[in-house]
Amino acid sequence: MRIGYFESAQFQKSGLRLIGWALDTDAREPPTRIIYVHGDFEHSLQCCDLRSDVERIHGVSTCGFSAEVNVAFNDRMGESEAKVIAVWQDGSTSELPRLRNGVYEPSSMRFRTLEEFDRAYQNPAFRTKNKQLLVWAARRALNMSRPDENLFMAAACVLTYRHIEDDLVSADEIREVMQRCHTTRAKLNHIASGAALRWVGSTHLAFGYAYLSWSQFDEARREFDAICARVDSFESWPQAATNVAIAHFVAGWLAWRSKDSAHALQRLQASLTILRPAGTVKIWNWHQYEEFRGVVTACQQCFTLMKFIEWERAEHILPSSATISFERVSRVLGVLARKGIISDDMLPKRDCIALEKPPKNFAA
Structure with missing residues (x-):
């Protein structure tokens, strides 16, 4: 036998x-x-x-x-x-x-729906550890969906992060995906809601990171600003809140970097509303507590950056131990920092607070 x-x-x-x-x-x-x-x-x-x-x-x-x-x-x-x-x-x-x-x-490779793709290839808590498989699955999802579908946007995010973090996808391929998203997303930016809006926001975040990785700061700023513009429309909390808080930090930093401190402060001030969720917050899994941690950390970094730009010296508002760091805001920003594409030296310096008055070039 x-x-x-x-x-x-x-x-x-x-x-x-x-x-x-x-x-x-x-x-x-x-x-x-x-x-x-x-x-x-x-x-x-x-x-x-x-x-x-x-x-x-x-x-x-x-x-x-x-x-x-x-x-x-x-x-x-x-x-x-x-x-x-x-x-x-x-x-x-x-x-x-x-x-x-x-x-x-391998059975997960026969996915047909966003839910099946999300669990196996997009959700950090469950997705496969094999990066080559993530790339394969993202390309398959892009080929079987339309740019206005959530599955397409989820796959675009997965593919973009594999480019940024692992160099497994070429910049040309990501630019092609961006182009396919561009026309549809311009429309969805104004009418999307619920899950569709969260995926639109996720693509803006991923593409913003990609532009940062290419040192195209103006293009990156537009992507992060697009998330900030819909801050009051995101219905899911805390899942969407982490990305929204990160977007406010980066948009504020890029505005400050362009010597537009007024716009920077506007973005950073708006981040304070993220910690006020509308309605009842429903916690149904362990991972959402990690989302809380990410939201609070990103918002605290937004607040610190705002006070650096405002040249805040009151110890009870901003202690002398307060610091800002890309690594603390998000894992992907930390990846870009370790690659030398961005650096904490590009952020406002805490030492300026010890001066009698702000340096001329501190806050334009």
Whole structure:
């Protein structure tokens, strides 16, 4: 009797971890090899790992397989299920069944909806650790949706962040995605609400970061300003609030950098309203408390930046220990700072507060 299971397939940072076992109980030997098949991709591996759990039942221990496979992603993976084939000693083959409670992450590659894409590839709390898979999934989502759909905007964000953080996507590809979003988003900026508005805001944030990474500060400022302009329309709190607070900080900093302190103060002052959610705040998972932490930190940095620009010296309003840092505002700004694209040296200096009067170039 030929038995065995394809027990799990989980994506790691560098590949796909496959686990299972197969055994011919009559011949008391494993198959000659195991073949993992998904779309147009195939990979062979040996079935020679020790499995003491199988040995206790069937008397043979050398029948397991466990390997990390470097998967070459292809289009057909989104239309087919992954499977594992056992090649037996006589040349015959059979597909190994899956465990009922096993984890099979390649199944998520067949996503059809925003909800399925969001959980597997967009939501930081759940998404796959494999960055190449994130890029593949984002490109697939872009090809199966329209620019006015939330799925398209979610995929645009995922692809843009993989460009900024991991250099896995070219700037030209991101500019093409931006162009596809441009006309539709100009319309949605005025009429979008609820989830659609949150995704519009998310694309503005991602594209703003991209422009910062290219040192195109004026274009970046327009993206962050677009979020600030709809601050009163975001209905979800605290999920949208973190992005809105980050946008106010960056928009205020970029305005100050352009010697437009009046506009900078306007943006930073507006950030104070973010901590006043309309209606009842419903907390339904642990991750929302992390959102609270992000919102409060970003808003505190907005307040500190505002007081630096205003040249505030009162210790009870702004303690001498107060500092501002891109790293504290958002993880992506921290990435750009570590890459040397932006720097805390580009922010107002706390030392100015010790002076008798503001330097001429401190707040234009």
